[in-house]
Amino acid sequence: EVRLVESGGGLVQPGRSLTLSCAAFGFTFDDYAMHWVRQAPGKGLEWVSGISWNSGRTDYADSVKGRFTISRDYARSSLYLQMDSLTPEDTALYYCAKDMFGLNSAYYYMDVWGKGTTVTVSS
Amino acid sequence: EIVMTQSPATLSVSPGESATLSCRASQSVSSNLAWYQQKPGQAPRLLIYGASTRATGIPARFSGSGSGTEFTLTISSLQSEDFAVYYCQQYSNWPPLTFGGGTKVEIK
Numbered sequence: 001e002v003r004l005v006e007s008g009g010g011l012v013q014p015g016r017s018l019t020l021s022c023a024a025f026g027f028t029f030d031d032y033a034m035h036w037v038r039q040a041p042g043k044g045l046e047w048v049s050g051i052s053w054n055s056g057r058t059d060y061a062d063s064v065k066g067r068f069t070i071s072r073d074y075a076r077s078s079l080y081l082q083m084d085s086l087t088p089e090d091t092a093l094y095y096c097a098k099d100m101f102g103l104n105s106a107y108y109y110m111d112v113w114g115k116g117t118t119v120t121v122s123s
Numbered sequence: 124e125i126v127m128t129q130s131p132a133t134l135s136v137s138p139g140e141s142a143t144l145s146c147r148a149s150q151s152v153s154s155n156l157a158w159y160q161q162k163p164g165q166a167p168r169l170l171i172y173g174a175s176t177r178a179t180g181i182p183a184r185f186s187g188s189g190s191g192t193e194f195t196l197t198i199s200s201l202q203s204e205d206f207a208v209y210y211c212q213q214y215s216n217w218p219p220l221t222f223g224g225g226t227k228v229e230i231k
Contacts, residue, residue, distance in 0.1 A: 035220070037167075045159075045167065045210055047220040059218035062124075095166055108214045109157035111178065113166035 002026035002112050004096045009117030012086055020117055022079040022096030027112075029077035032102035035110060036070060036081050038092035038119075048094070049081065053102035063089075086121045093118050125149050125216050129209075129223035135231040136201050144226045146194040146211035155215035158187055158196045161225075162207045170209075171196065198228070206230055 008020040020036070036048040049060045049070040058070050069082040079096055094117050097110035126149040136142045146156065154174040159167040169178040171187035174194055184199045198205055211223040 044225045045222040047222065050218070050220070061219045100172065107217050107220055109169060109172050109212060111169045115166055
């Protein structure tokens with residue numbers, strides 16, 4: 001079964017750091033671009049970051065650029081999001097998502113989503 | 124950044140009727156548009172890609188159309204499980220990938 005399982009969310013104070021993880025199962029993780037998408041409470045979807053199949057390209061939304069770092073571990077079939085200098089505006093449910101395609105450095109759309117992990121930034 | 128605008132924000136429809144949802148891009152995205160369905164407490168699910176191609180397992184009552192800047196998702200004969208929020212997403216010009224604000228389809 002193809003699935004993604006996020007972990008690492010929690011309550012964190014403003015200015016602190018948190019790292020999210022996403023474990024991939026049931027597909028060849030090495031072959032696909034991956035993304036983080038977040039959803040603030042009661043709001044819509046916001047793309048946060050993407051990474052190409054070979055980690056050669058990483059991209060970020062302006063709202064997180066310079067604070068968040070996306071990475072992947074092929075041996076562990078896992079995706080990560082290092083989040084620094086967190087603010088209350090980063091409070092959201094964070095989804096890990098698989099891109100439909102891989103083996104190039106382009107992004108498309110997401111065909112597999114995890115259930116998400118909740119990040120709450122508050123003092 | 125390409126801005127995606129969805130309308131209406133909320134659509135009230137009776138079961139068995141059809142629903143037409145709109146998505147507009149601030150500049151042409153060709154046919155590089157996807158639609159997702161999100162039910163309460165669930166992750167989004169891919170419905171349509173390439174503006175009009177149904178994803179695997181998506182019923183034929185879901186259809187997408189349009190190109191350039193104007194797109195439509197039509198749900199014919201709404202079933203109870205179709206009441207949800209629907210998002211469009213462009214993948215023509217990135218970063219960033221951008222989503223519309225969503226349309227909630229509710230029971231009338």
